[in-house]
Amino acid sequence: xxxxxxxxxxxxxxxxxxxxxxxxxxxxxxxxxxxxxxxxxxxxxxxxxxxxxxxxxxxxxxxxxxxxxxxxxxxxxxxxxxxxxxxxxxxxxxxxxxxxxxxxxxxxxxxxxxxxxxxxxxxxxxxxxxxxxxxxxxxxxxxxxxxxxxxxxxxxxxxxxxxxxxxxxxxxxxxxxxxxxxxxxxxxxxxxxxxxxxxxxxxxxxxxxxxxxxxxxxxxxxxxxxxxxxxxxxxxxxxxxxxxxxxxxxxxxxxxxxxxxxxxxxxxxxxxxxxxxxxxxxxxxxxxxxxxxxxxxxxxxxxxxxxxxxxxxxxxxxxxxxxxxxxxxxxxxxxxxxxxxxxxxxxxxxxxxxxxxxxxxxxxxxxxxxxxxxxxxxxxxxxxxxxxxxxxxxxxxxxxxxxxxxxxxxxxxxxxxxxxxxxxxxxxxxxxxxxxxxxxxxxxxxxxxxxxxxxxxxxxxxxxxxxxxxxxxxxxxxxxxxxxxxxxxxxxxxxxxxxxxxxxxxxxxxxxxxxxxxxxxxxxxxxxxxxxxxxxxxxxxxxxxxxxxxxxxxxxxxxxxxxxxxxxxxxxxxxxxxxxxxxxxxxxxxxxxxxxxxxxxxxxxxxxxxxx
Amino acid sequence: xxxxxxxxxxxxxxxxxxxxxxxxxxxxxxxxxxxxxxxxxxxxxxxxxxxxxxxxxxxxxxxxxxxxxxxxxxxxxxxxxxxxxxxxxxxxxxxxxxxxxxxxxxxxxxxxxxxxxxxxxxxxxxxxxxxxxxxxxxxxxxxxxxxxxxxxxxxxxxxxxxxxxxxxxxxxxxxxxxxxxxxxxxxxxxxxxxxxxxxxxxxxxxxxxxxxxxxxxxxxxxxxxxxxxxxxxxxxxxxxxxxxxxxxxxxxxxxxxxxxxxxxxxxxxxxxxxxxxxxxxxxxxxxxxxxxxxxxxxxxxxxxxxxxxxxxxxxxxxxxxxxxxxxxxxxxxxxxxxxxxxxxxxxxxxxxxxxxxxxxxxxxxxxxxxx
Numbered sequence: 001x002x003x004x005x006x007x008x009x010x011x012x013x014x015x016x017x018x019x020x021x022x023x024x025x026x027x028x029x030x031x032x033x034x035x036x037x038x039x040x041x042x043x044x045x046x047x048x049x050x051x052x053x054x055x056x057x058x059x060x061x062x063x064x065x066x067x068x069x070x071x072x073x074x075x076x077x078x079x080x081x082x083x084x085x086x087x088x089x090x091x092x093x094x095x096x097x098x099x100x101x102x103x104x105x106x107x108x109x110x111x112x113x114x115x116x117x118x119x120x121x122x123x124x125x126x127x128x129x130x131x132x133x134x135x136x137x138x139x140x141x142x143x144x145x146x147x148x149x150x151x152x153x154x155x156x157x158x159x160x161x162x163x164x165x166x167x168x169x170x171x172x173x174x175x176x177x178x179x180x181x182x183x184x185x186x187x188x189x190x191x192x193x194x195x196x197x198x199x200x201x202x203x204x205x206x207x208x209x210x211x212x213x214x215x216x217x218x219x220x221x222x223x224x225x226x227x228x229x230x231x232x233x234x235x236x237x238x239x240x241x242x243x244x245x246x247x248x249x250x251x252x253x254x255x256x257x258x259x260x261x262x263x264x265x266x267x268x269x270x271x272x273x274x275x276x277x278x279x280x281x282x283x284x285x286x287x288x289x290x291x292x293x294x295x296x297x298x299x300x301x302x303x304x305x306x307x308x309x310x311x312x313x314x315x316x317x318x319x320x321x322x323x324x325x326x327x328x329x330x331x332x333x334x335x336x337x338x339x340x341x342x343x344x345x346x347x348x349x350x351x352x353x354x355x356x357x358x359x360x361x362x363x364x365x366x367x368x369x370x371x372x373x374x375x376x377x378x379x380x381x382x383x384x385x386x387x388x389x390x391x392x393x394x395x396x397x398x399x400x401x402x403x404x405x406x407x408x409x410x411x412x413x414x415x416x417x418x419x420x421x422x423x424x425x426x427x428x429x430x431x432x433x434x435x436x437x438x439x440x441x442x443x444x445x446x447x448x449x450x451x452x453x454x455x456x457x458x459x460x461x462x463x464x465x466x467x468x469x470x471x472x473x474x475x476x477x478x479x480x481x482x483x484x485x486x487x488x489x490x491x492x493x494x495x496x497x498x499x500x501x502x503x504x505x506x507x508x509x510x511x512x513x514x515x516x517x518x519x520x521x522x523x524x525x526x527x528x529x530x531x532x533x534x535x536x537x538x539x540x541x542x543x544x545x546x547x548x549x550x551x552x553x554x555x556x557x558x559x560x561x562x563x564x565x566x567x568x569x570x571x572x573x574x575x576x577x578x579x580x581x582x583x584x585x586x587x588x589x590x591x592x593x594x595x596x597x598x599x600x601x602x603x604x605x606x607x608x609x610x611x612x
Numbered sequence: 613x614x615x616x617x618x619x620x621x622x623x624x625x626x627x628x629x630x631x632x633x634x635x636x637x638x639x640x641x642x643x644x645x646x647x648x649x650x651x652x653x654x655x656x657x658x659x660x661x662x663x664x665x666x667x668x669x670x671x672x673x674x675x676x677x678x679x680x681x682x683x684x685x686x687x688x689x690x691x692x693x694x695x696x697x698x699x700x701x702x703x704x705x706x707x708x709x710x711x712x713x714x715x716x717x718x719x720x721x722x723x724x725x726x727x728x729x730x731x732x733x734x735x736x737x738x739x740x741x742x743x744x745x746x747x748x749x750x751x752x753x754x755x756x757x758x759x760x761x762x763x764x765x766x767x768x769x770x771x772x773x774x775x776x777x778x779x780x781x782x783x784x785x786x787x788x789x790x791x792x793x794x795x796x797x798x799x800x801x802x803x804x805x806x807x808x809x810x811x812x813x814x815x816x817x818x819x820x821x822x823x824x825x826x827x828x829x830x831x832x833x834x835x836x837x838x839x840x841x842x843x844x845x846x847x848x849x850x851x852x853x854x855x856x857x858x859x860x861x862x863x864x865x866x867x868x869x870x871x872x873x874x875x876x877x878x879x880x881x882x883x884x885x886x887x888x889x890x891x892x893x894x895x896x897x898x899x900x901x902x903x904x905x906x907x908x909x910x911x912x913x914x915x916x917x918x919x920x921x922x923x924x925x926x927x928x929x930x931x932x933x934x935x936x937x938x939x940x941x942x943x944x945x946x947x948x949x950x951x952x953x954x955x956x957x958x959x960x961x962x963x964x965x966x967x968x969x970x971x972x973x974x975x976x977x978x979x980x981x982x983x
Contacts, residue, residue: 058691064943
């Protein structure tokens with residue numbers, strides 16, 4: 001193969017012929033649109049890594065063919081600029097050539113293939129090997145700007161995850177990758193964390209180029225025309241590839257490889273044809289190395305040779321210390337309860353509080369006679385102290401699970417307040433907090449175990465991965481530390497460690513429930529809510545899970561609420577109990593006393609059922 | 613030469629363009645003039661105008677000719693042309709009740725207000741291929757039928773929905789969207805959750821086949837968001853285009869354009885719905901394209917009912933634009949050898965790790981239980 005640098009003057013001559021034949025030089029983007037692009041670019045520079053929506057126009061190239069990069073280039077380029085266009089690192093590829101003639105043909109900028117002379121470099125899939133400085137603007141063509149697409153298909157949910165910096169799904173996918181494959185298999189377009197905030201897709205350039213983004217001298221602009229997004233990495237910005245603190249990020253490598261044209265072994269190489277071997281992807285650099293016009297010493301310092309793959313470093317990394325969250329410093333003004341629920345009510349349907357009169361045990365119905373709404377729970381009060389377990393018992397439809405759902409935040413309450421001792425010393429009503437903050441409480445302040453393990457677990461990932469989800473959400477970044485913590489928890493709930501790396505879907509019901517309990521305890525939350533934790537299980541399996549829960553509650557300073565229809569479960573696990581019927585609390589007291597001397601006829605029925 | 617590489621790229625591109633131009637523009641056949649195309653390929657021209665979101669028959673016809681009849685490529689040419697032009701004015705809102713009908717049918721009622729007007733359609737023409745060789749037969753010697761005198765009521769019939777409203781059979785959503793200023797999808801990208809106007813505008817510009825495919829997915833696919841729809845109106849007709857005069861500020865009619873409109877009446881059956889009533893979905897697009905607006909009206913009502921419970925809103929907003937989907941599909945033809953090399957390297961790294969005894973873990977077979 002022969003490689004020649006594209007001769008800019010020859011292209012100009014050809015273009016001149018074409019233009020002459022057409023008789024006109026066409027604009028391809030009107031000035032108003034360019035202004036819009038520049039405004040989006042400015043926003044993107046101000047919020048590094050954030051995808052700024054813009055009114056992406058249709059270009060003379062198709063979506064996916066650089067329509068976003070082209071708009072950004074046309075928006076930022078001027079007559080004083082010199083443009084270089086590459087595709088796969090190559091100045092002369094058809095796509096690069098096509099885009100170059102469009103840029104050159106519709107602006108007054110100069111063209112070059114020499115990175116040192118360029119001011120704007122539009123690229124697909126590469127960063128030039130040559131050093132980039134403050135005079136350079138890199139413009140990347142972006143086919144898929146959403147780095148979360150691989151782990152989340154809903155664009156609404158992706159938007160929420162970015163807004164709340166909730167990237168635990170990404171971390172779990174990395175964790176699962178290492179568990180399954182022994183290494184992180186993400187190839188090009190490797191996700192990075194920009195400026196300590198947004199996770200961003202890198203265009204896709206190969207991993208080889210990713211370290212060049214960190215604290216770069218140049219400005220990086222990313223244009224995604226089809227998805228109508230522009231984002232940026234300004235100069236001198238921290239850019240870190242997503243990886244665990246003790247699992248090294250790895251660039252591409254092939255043993256004993258070098259460019260068969262120029263001999264370089266410190267560049268990004270691509271396959272060199274049917275006869276084997278490799279060649280430089282960056283044709284400009286390759287040519288200049290051969291011509292002796294390249295600073296190969298400085299280049300070698302830039303090259304990510306310290307990040308070549310090394311299997312020995314992958315799985316025996318240095319340990320990172322992590323803190324187990326949830327241990328609350330008790331101060332003088334910390335209340336003695338961990339959870340206080342006051343006057344909580346839930347009405348399904350219209351009317352709100354006005355629907356309540358005429359419902360409840362006295363009326364024998366939960367349906368409002370005035371509005372037809374269903375009063376699922378009303379006027380429910382209780383508090384739970386650290387180290388205490390409270391039972392909520394009632395038949396199905398009595399409102400006990402509704403109360404729990406309101407406390408957790410799965411269902412909005414119609415009335416009442418919920419306070420956590422660990423949140424603002426119990427002064428804040430968590431029901432009034434925005435959704436984002438309520439979700440955060442569930443990372444390390446309050447955990448739930450659902451009746452159905454599928455509600456609390458992702459069955460398609462491993463037992464360890466499910467626990468890693470909670471730990472990474474709480475900020476853990478050490479792979480080995482996460483593994484150790486997950487193993488401790490699984491061991492404690494008596495899941496064999498040989499099953500830690502199997503998808504939960506392959507587990508039996510009882511084993512899934514144990515994993516769910518381990519996940520709930522991962523960050524040692526102050527409050528644990530258990531919604532019919534053994535209802536779906538065989539009697540013998542259920543007995544084992546109850547034994548386990550009893551042990552776990554006894555050894556922890558945790559406040560637990562246990563919801564069940566079964567007095568045997570409540571009796572085994574709790575100290576105090578509320579009895580609910582048709583949405584109201586009809587009796588309350590110490591569990592032992594209620595069990596042995598129930599007063600309310602309804603409670604007597606429940607106790608009798610448990611003794612049968 | 614050419615593709616992979618790099619080299620001689622421009623000459624190859626120019627040669628390819630030259631080949632297209634020669635074969636297309638200098639084929640040994642009579643030239644297809646713009647008038648030929650607008651008069652003889654009306655529905656193709658209308659489809660391009662609708663999918664491009666620009667009403668100008670000669671521009672769409674020129675695009676179709678340049679695109680060798682590929683409607684999606686033609687819509688791309690029209691939209692790219694639009695990108696070169698400044699936006700000089702915004703038109704005034706138009707009330708579709710002003711539509712002067714060229715065709716109007718009301719399947720839901722035998723005798724609606726105003727006419728059942730078949731107009732120019734091949735709906736009831738046997739699909740038998742005619743193969744005229746050369747010129748078609750000369751027109752009938754008898755003179756063209758005299759246009760029937762029509763009253764204003766016949767030209768602008770009241771819509772079937774008005775009757776349903778009078779009978780109190782329709783859920784009234786008017787004014788509840790908070791969507792008075794329509795979402796301009798050409799300036800602000802529409803993503804879920806989006807206003808109804810954004811979804812309607814996206815569908816109006818969507819690729820016809822994509823929209824019909826999405827509708828049929830509801831009929832026979834896994835979703836079933838369309839329940840039991842009856843068409844209230846299918847109309848094709850002319851609407852006036854008005855802008856405000858730059859000096860006087862008064863609305864001035866500067867032209868007219870043809871649109872197709874449909875209303876789809878859906879039977880409500882949900883637990884939270886008023887099951888004593890119907891709900892109505894709306895479709896409208898530039899040009900004559902009944903398939904598209906009927907799908908649109910069905911999907912509008914499906915989106916109101918189920919758009920956010922399932923994937924429908926995201927499907928409508930993000931997957932129905934022909935330029936987006938077609939362009940992205942075709943971009944797979946571009947060189948990808950850098951990204952592919954990066955993938956190959958990870959495969960090789962996994963094997964190297966396996967050779968070092970740290971290879972991929974083979975999970976226990978799914979279904980193996982433990983107690």
